[in-house]
Amino acid sequence: MKKILSLFTILFFLLAGCQNNATPTGQTSSKKTVTVTTSFLKDMAKQLAGDLIDTELIIPAGEDPHLYTAKASDLDKLKKADFVFYHGLHFEGKMVEVLEKTGVAVTKDFSKDDLGTFMQDEEEVVDPHFWFNIKLYKLATSTMSEELQKLLPEHKETIQQNTKKYLAQLDELDAWNKEQLSQIPEGSRYLVTPHDAFNYFAKSYNLTVHAPQGISTASEVANAAMIETANLIVDKKIKAIFSESTTNPERMQKLKEAVEAKGGQVTVVTGEGKELFSDSLAPAGEDGDTYIDMYKHNVSLIVKYLK
Numbered sequence: 001m002k003k004i005l006s007l008f009t010i011l012f013f014l015l016a017g018c019q020n021n022a023t024p025t026g027q028t029s030s031k032k033t034v035t036v037t038t039s040f041l042k043d044m045a046k047q048l049a050g051d052l053i054d055t056e057l058i059i060p061a062g063e064d065p066h067l068y069t070a071k072a073s074d075l076d077k078l079k080k081a082d083f084v085f086y087h088g089l090h091f092e093g094k095m096v097e098v099l100e101k102t103g104v105a106v107t108k109d110f111s112k113d114d115l116g117t118f119m120q121d122e123e124e125v126v127d128p129h130f131w132f133n134i135k136l137y138k139l140a141t142s143t144m145s146e147e148l149q150k151l152l153p154e155h156k157e158t159i160q161q162n163t164k165k166y167l168a169q170l171d172e173l174d175a176w177n178k179e180q181l182s183q184i185p186e187g188s189r190y191l192v193t194p195h196d197a198f199n200y201f202a203k204s205y206n207l208t209v210h211a212p213q214g215i216s217t218a219s220e221v222a223n224a225a226m227i228e229t230a231n232l233i234v235d236k237k238i239k240a241i242f243s244e245s246t247t248n249p250e251r252m253q254k255l256k257e258a259v260e261a262k263g264g265q266v267t268v269v270t271g272e273g274k275e276l277f278s279d280s281l282a283p284a285g286e287d288g289d290t291y292i293d294m295y296k297h298n299v300s301l302i303v304k305y306l307k
């Protein structure tokens, strides 16, 4: 009997899956489903298409995309999507193959000259953290906008208007960042973070970044890198070092201990509301749950502790 029941259940869900999504009012929704890999892309799609589409998120806010492996339910989200967007540049390191087959990378139109590269394990790798370069984020936004206009030709004009408005807001954000960060004196413009997510940011706003862990969180923190960073903190009298919402804060505590062992002093900026967002926005409803709010949160925190 159990077997028959579960067969029925499976059949029911299979059939239900063939229908359009039912809305709570019982009407069928004709909205297209857009599946995105990260909280950044979810926000971007919302800015551009608002409620014209249903979005499905694969990597939950707060999780580390470098290390995220796809679950069976994620493959379903990819399968049922009318369109799939992902970052590319090997950011979604463990999902590259399936994403290349099913989706469009918002970074597909980037020129090589715009991208930073690094040596990692004697190999030159592209720095995937492009969203901290607002010029590149605008280009990714335009790429998504073009694809959404093709997907929803009946809403082309609305998407174009939303795009124009959002790109202007990104320009305003850039100007605000410059003005805020100018408060940090010349000798204090050092940003120390757990993993190397802020190189585009540092280049855009004239800071120097140091991260003991390297570009991907998949690499181990080498002892030598830790000692080198501790030396820098002591030498340059860096006042504060930062933790991130997606990596383990204990690493920065260890770095602080290494600094103190050398007779130096440093504050670890950490705890609720005091972590930098690097590879994810905040969960929906919290401070930093949009790209613009996330950027403002980071810049405010950096200015407060380094100026």
Ligand SMILES: [Zn+2]
Residues within 6 Å of the ligand: 066, 129, 195, 196, 197, 215, 216, 217, 278, 279
């Ligand atoms: Zn990262």
